[in-house]
Amino acid sequence: MSVTITIKDLVKKYADTTVIPELSLEIKKGEFFTLLGPSGCGKTTLLRMIAGFNSIEGGTIRFNERVINEVEPGKRNIGMVFQSYAIFPHLTVKGNIAFGLENRKISKEEIASKVDDILKVVQIEQYKDRMPKNLSGGQQQRVALARAIVIRPDVLLMDEPLSNLDAKLRIDMRNAIKDIQREVGITTVYVTHDQEEAMAVSDRIAVMKSGIIQHLGTPQEIYQRPANVFVATFIGRTNIIEGTLTQEADQYRLQFNAGYSETMSNIRLPKPQASLNVKISVRPEEFIMTEDQTGMRATIVHSVFLGQNTHYFVDLESGQRIEITQESKTTQILEPGEIIYLKVKTDKINVYDAAGELNYTGSVQS
Structure with missing residues (x-):
């Protein structure tokens, strides 16, 4: 059998x-x-x-x-x-x-x-x-x-x-x-x-x-x-954000159109390119809420409390609405209209070509 x-x-x-x-x-x-x-x-x-x-x-x-x-x-x-x-x-x-x-x-x-x-x-x-x-x-x-x-x-x-x-x-x-x-x-x-x-x-x-x-x-x-x-987008939930990938020595700088950038060490391109437009997939749990104003500025629209985690729906300065997930804490849930700043977990996010067909991101770092 x-x-x-x-x-x-x-x-x-x-x-x-x-x-x-x-x-x-x-x-x-x-x-x-x-x-x-x-x-x-x-x-x-x-x-x-x-x-x-x-x-x-x-x-x-x-x-x-x-x-x-x-x-x-x-x-x-x-x-x-x-x-x-x-x-x-x-x-x-x-x-x-x-x-x-x-x-x-x-x-x-x-x-x-x-x-x-x-x-x-x-x-x-x-x-x-x-x-x-x-x-x-x-x-x-x-x-x-x-x-x-x-x-x-x-x-x-x-x-x-x-x-x-x-x-x-x-x-x-x-x-x-x-x-x-x-x-x-x-x-x-x-x-x-x-x-x-x-x-x-x-x-x-x-x-x-x-x-x-x-x-x-x-x-x-x-x-x-x-x-x-x-x-x-089919497996789980994710946010797709437009951005630009620019080569810097042996690394790449990922520029979000929302005005925030990160250095990426796990980008694997088929051939070196100085700059190209990309789509960035960031799952809700891959955002980091920070007080650092170099992050993406966002406005709380509404929240959903689901026990261990709270899901926030926020508007970026570009006008795009995204979803983020944060661990629920004893502190009060953020209210609509509050301003927050967001960064991303660079080892977790995925970077694709402009057509969304090719993943440029290397293996997940341990």
Whole structure:
């Protein structure tokens, strides 16, 4: 059980429209891999191609060394968990989980043993005799997950499995799914548009846009050094500020259009340039509030208190509104109209070319 999935030059077309143009990707054996992106980016299309539900117009998909392009979905040995759960309303929990095993013509004793084992893994053994209508949404999702993995598939495919659950239950279930995946060690491909969900469960993430992978990496890599402005704005929250990068000996000076500058020691340009326009990505927590008036002057517009942190929305002198996050303290929250000065954590921010497509920033400093 569990395989490496190798995708090479994969193409998907609908009539004359190319949805996925020559996509290549390797998903490691036993990895929890997430396809992340906005609606229409091609993530579910790619998942359905792996499952065999969508045709392939070019390229190959391999499970280990086996090309599966023409293999029927039922013969790919995959488990599938859908957004709608798709459990049978007329069968008990135990009956739902046993369904796939019964189709494989194994003995009743073996079926009972496998069902009991998986009920313990997904922690719903106390509900085995209940009908689906008597289960909560989270319990139904566990039944769907148990049914998918009890057959010991080579690959587990999950398409927006938590989108029908409320916020708290989504957090509980994503933790449960990750724990279960680690326990069974199955290669898992997970589709979501929720970046927080992807960050919480994934070993690696592919951020997609228009059928193209924009950034492939660990959650930490993608958050700290997004490949381009699209990824920076899609993963977490960030502020994009216009600026200028000017060479000074072996370093560069980053000039914010708000009138503030910093020396940068981690800029990596394809070729030396005296000066160029850039886009600067600064996450809310990467601002430093200071009394030093050489920083960016800003005016408090309003604040949101969220316990440990307070989020401030402020206007720069340029007129741009940005968001900053500061640790909540015992002192009074700043009021609208108050003037503050801001600097940035130079080792954390990201600097891109003017088009926002190329990251000039080196690795995060420890």
